Every structure is written in C-alpha cells, then in structure tokens.
Amino acid sequence: MDNLQARLAEFESLVESAQGQLDLVVAAMDHLEPGVVLYGADDRVVFCNKRFREIYAEVADLLIPGTPYSEIARAYYRRGFESRTGLSEEEYVRARLDYHLNPDERDYEFLHGDKYWLLISDRKTKDGGVIGFRVDITARKRAEQQREASEARFKSLLEMSSDWYWEQDAQFRFTMMSQGLANLGEVPESLVGRARWEQGYGGLTEDQWVAHRRQLEAREPFRGFEFTFMRSSGEERWVSVSGEPVFDNAGRFTGYRGVGTDVTERKRYEAKIRELADYDFLTGLPNRSLLAARFGHAVRSSDRTGQPMALAFIDLDRFKTINDSLGHHVGDRLLKQIATRLVHVVRATDTVCRHGGDEFLVLLPEVGSAEKAAHVASEIARELSNPYDVEGYELVVTPSIGISLYPADGAELPVLIRNADAAMYHSKAMGRNQCSFFKEEMNARISERLILENSMRRGLAREEFYLEYQPIYALGAGRPIVGAEALLRWRHPEMGIVPPARFIPIAEDSGLILDIGEWVIREACRQSRTWTAAGLREIPVRVNLSGIQLRQKNLLDVLQRAMQDYGRKPAQIEFEVTESVLLSEVEMATGVLEALSRQGFKLAIDDFGTGYSSLSYLKRLHVDKLKVDKSFIHDISIDERGAALTRGIIGLAKSLNLRVVGEGVETAQQLAFLTANGCDEAQGFYFSVPLSAPALAEKLRDSRPS
Structure with a gap:
C-alpha cells in the first residue's frame, strides 16, 4: 500500500511538472506576432493565442477550448462579416467546414473585413487535427497598392512625354517600350524581343558598342549613352538613353530599365560649336x-x-x-x-x-x-x-x-x-x-574687397604693416611678464589704421596670408633679437598661425630660415592656433603640430572652449598651453555658469599637464578668480593694452602690472 501511494505521488509530481511546462509554452505563444490556433481531431478548439483572438475579435468569446469549429463559423456568418459573400448561412458553414477538414496545403492571402490583410496557412497535424497561422501583412499590401498606383501615374506621365521608358530582360532584350518613341517615327512594339545592338543603330564605333555591352554585363548603371538610328524617311536621329540594372528580392539580376530622349538638335549644335573651338x-x-x-x-x-x-x-x-x-x-x-x-x-x-x-x-x-x-x-x-x-x-x-x-x-x-x-x-x-x-550693395563690398586686397599687396612692399605686443603675466608671486603676443596691425596711408577683422579674412581668402604670415614670423624674430641685444630680460614672443599657414608645405623651412637669420632658438618663439582651425582639420593639424613640437617650439590652443566638438583631439595634438577664450573670462563676473565653465577648462588643462592662459582680463575680480582657481598666466587690458616694441621694452624693465 505504501508503494502504491509513493507511485501515485510520483505521478502527481510529473503531472504538475508537465502542466508547468505547458503553461510556459502557452505564455510564450501569447507573445508571438502571428496568430496561432490548434483544433483537435474532433474539430474542437484546443488552443489559440492572444494574437489570433485579436484578429478574430468578432468571435473571440468562442475561441476557447472545446468550441466546435462549425459553431465558430456560424457565429462569424451571423455577426455580419461573411454574409457579404452571397452564400446562405448553411452554404457558408458547409464550405468553411469542408476547407477546415481538408485544408489546402498552400498559403494564400485574404482580406479579413476592412481591417486586416492576412497570410493564411493551415496544415493537418499527425493526429488528424488542424493547426493554423495568421500573419498580418496589411502594411505590405498597402505598400504594394501605393506602388501600383505610383507606377500607373508614372506610366501615364510617360505616355504624355516626348521621352520614352523601356525595360529589358536578363538577356538585354526589350520587353517593354513606351509610346514616347512613336514621336521619332518608331513603332515601340517592333523593338520588343530584340537587344539594342540588333536594331541597326549607329553613330558609334565597334569598340564603343563592345564597351557598352561590357558595362551591361557588369550590371552597371549608365547615363547618356548616345547613338543614331535611321528613320523610315532616311533622316538620321541622335538619341540618348540612360539605364540602371534591376534585381529581384533575392538579389538576382532580372534586366535593365531606363529612359531615352531625342538629342538630335543638341548633337547638331555641339558639332557646329566644336568646329569653332568653343x-x-x-x-x-x-x-x-x-x-x-x-x-x-x-x-x-x-x-x-x-x-x-x-x-x-x-x-x-x-x-x-x-x-x-x-x-x-x-x-x-x-x-x-x-x-x-x-x-x-x-x-x-x-x-x-x-x-x-x-x-x-x-x-x-x-x-x-x-x-x-x-x-x-x-x-x-x-x-x-x-x-x-x-x-x-x-x-x-x-x-x-x-x-x-x-x-x-x-x-x-x-x-x-x-x-x-x-x-x-x-x-x-x-x-x-x-x-x-x-x-546692389554687394558691388560696393566687392569693390572694397578688391581695393583692400591690392592695397595689402602694396602694403607689404611699402612697410605699412607693423606689430604690437600685448604682455602676458604669470599669476604667481610678483606677476612678472612671461611672454608677449605679437598682434598684426596695418596703417594704410589713406584709410588710417585698418582693423584686423577687416583685412585678415581677405588675406586668407586671397592667399596673401602666407606672405603676411612669413613677415610676421620674421619681424617677431627680429624684435626678439633687438630686445636681447639691449640687455632686456628674455621672454618668448607668441605668434598666431592661420589654418592656411598650417597647410603650407614649406612652413618648417620658413620658420627655420627666420630663426637662423635672427639667431633665435625655439624657446624664444611660441605659436598659437585657434581651436576652430584645429577642429576643422584635425588630421592635417596633428602632423604639423607634431613636427613643430619635435623642433622644440611651444604650442598653444587659442580661443579654447569655442569649438563645440569632442575634446578627444587634445589627446592627439602636441600642445603645451590652453588659452581660455575671453568670452568665458567676461562671463565670470556675470553669472555662475561662466565661472563654472572657466573652472572646468582650467581643471581639464591641469589633468592633461597643460598650462592655462586667461585672455581678455579686464577687472580685478576676474584676475582674483583666475588666480584662486589655478590659472598660470593672463593677459588683457587690466594689465596692459597692446604696446609698441619700445613701450614693451620699458615694461620689461619692470614687469609688474601698472
């Protein structure tokens, strides 16, 4: 007796396990996209998933285990969804039951009411039941209908056009030709079944025809393939055809399709013009x-x-x-x-x-x-x-x-x-x-541009350009002058002092910036030597490089020649490049800055923080300093956001072992903020306006701020 109870307990455990697994399967089926239904050999519902009940919502209340299929079909008819077939209720139920008992082994598409297009797939099971699948293909069918409507409109437009549309099969034989060809005196239907080269066309050499066939065999699109044919009247006409290969959903080549147009008049005109070498x-x-x-x-x-x-x-x-x-x-x-x-x-x-x-x-x-x-x-x-x-x-x-x-x-x-x-x-x-x-006002601008461009060319020869120097101060003890930024100035004999923002963009567009930039480098080296010869404390002069100079092939030669001519060393001349230039051409700038760094030149990124780009470029560039853009310095005294941005830039530079220069310092408050947050150097009107070379020489004798 005990053994029988143990066997019963074991059997109940197996049943519970099987039921649990069945519950998991049922739950999984409810997450399938297709609708699934299973009928037993007795023609009654065994199971259907959630999606199947959604599709057949009209009879969802009957889609439960044990419901006979005939009852479902009858309810379906009575609820008004299939009575539109013209069959009586009994005829409809009998027809549906006949199909259900012997389902077609082929899949087919069916419009279910006004809501769904379904792909129907019903199969017999081994035990005599039926398993059915319903896949919603509504989106695909609607796309097909839209495509068919679009093709119909396209065909209608082609028929009204003087151009023509054509299609070829995989052997390049025409299978379709629109009526636009009739305007050239050709009967479109007469070309069907033949390839283009079988129709007596000319105007091309044999090699050109061979090249065209190779292009087709390579399944390449072609544009403007031109040749001639003779009309029945004996008149020669030039046509231009363009085509593209067509592939089916499996990627198999099925032929070509394209358009053609009569280009006779254009060809005649071109021939005449060529004679005149135009x-x-x-x-x-x-x-x-x-x-x-x-x-x-x-x-x-x-x-x-x-x-x-x-x-x-x-x-x-x-x-x-x-x-x-x-x-x-x-x-x-x-x-x-x-x-x-x-x-x-x-x-x-x-x-x-x-x-x-x-x-x-x-x-x-x-x-x-x-x-x-x-x-x-x-x-x-x-x-x-x-x-x-x-x-x-x-x-x-x-x-x-x-x-x-x-x-x-x-x-x-x-x-x-x-x-x-x-x-x-x-x-x-x-x-x-x-x-x-x-x-109209553009003419005045262009005239001014040309005047400035020509004046700059003369200005170099007439020594109208000069440099001013804005001192750069260390923010440590005593605040000594630790450098000077060379700033380009132009004194025009008639216009007076021309602002840099007015002439430098024109110099860059015209390419004059290369000659002007070389002059700036040489003049900075010359002035540095003059200060050294006068016994003044030596400071590096910082020179700005434009993007065009960075792309200059002989930039290193220009620098080395200037250094040799004036006896300067790399430590005495530093260079600044704006962040916007670096971000626009990172790959190019990386190589140039690396070459400059190998020569011993110190490099700074000017206007830092205005580039709106990833900071990953900092890891790739050989730079020594970041100059915080003056807009951030100005915002320090306006709101906390400007202060936070400046602190962030200083922290970023410190983490990369770069020195930080604050530019555009105008107030004691700004200076105090930069000093408190670890900025290394600063420049701006608070310390000094840009100075002439003699005036800076006087400053160097006492580098404290005035």
Missing part, C-alpha cells in the same frame, strides 16, 4: 563664347515668354589648397569630375560653362522664379559636396554660389556675371558653402 580644353564644357551665344538665345526666349532667366556663379571653396598640397594634376582631374557632375545635375536646356580656374557658370533659361533657381543651386551644392575619388585621395569640396536674375539684375551677360560674382563673394563672407542672390 569648349574648354580641360573639362570639355562650353567656354564663355558659347555661353554668350546661348545667352542670346535664352534672352529672346525669356523676352517672348516673360519667364526670368538665372545665372549661377560657382566658386569651389578652398580649391587652391588642393592644388597647392596635392599638385595641379590632382586639381585638374578633380575639375573634370566636378564638370561631369554639374552637367548631370542640371537640365538639358541649361548651360554649364567653365569660367576659369575653379569657377563655373550655369545659365538657367526660363527658370521661372528665384525660388526655382535656389532649388537648382541647392541640387548643385548637394551633388558637388559628395566626396570625390582622385588618384586614391578622397577629396571633399563645397561650392559658394551667387545668382543674378535676368532682367532684374542686368540685361547684358557681363553685367549678370559681375553681379553673380558679387553674390558669390557674399556667400563666402557668410561662411562658404552657401548660395546668395545679388543685391
């Missing part, structure tokens, strides 16, 4: 003489229709840097790629012209409005800003674009070019990589 030798783009001819035609069209015309002036930002650093052969290849992109991004009726160097003009006849011209400029900017692969270099250039409108901004081509050029310079002044429309 194309740029490097890029193959029209030159200014061809632009002038097309401008005349566009003017007549604009006057007739009343539609304005636009002229876009495009200048490549910092293209000179690529030429100087990588060589003109790389720059020339880049210009060719840019020309190709320009031609592809604009309309066939637009004219892209190389104006010279890295400047391009785009004539947009009958553009319609300034807004549409701006849209074209935006498309050009996006296309040109994508990376280029030139001889293994990945290059990125951005365009500054200026736009003038006909007739509002001028009636003659030279006037429109000049005004678009003025608008382009405005784009550069606003930070580059922008588009601006012409405004």
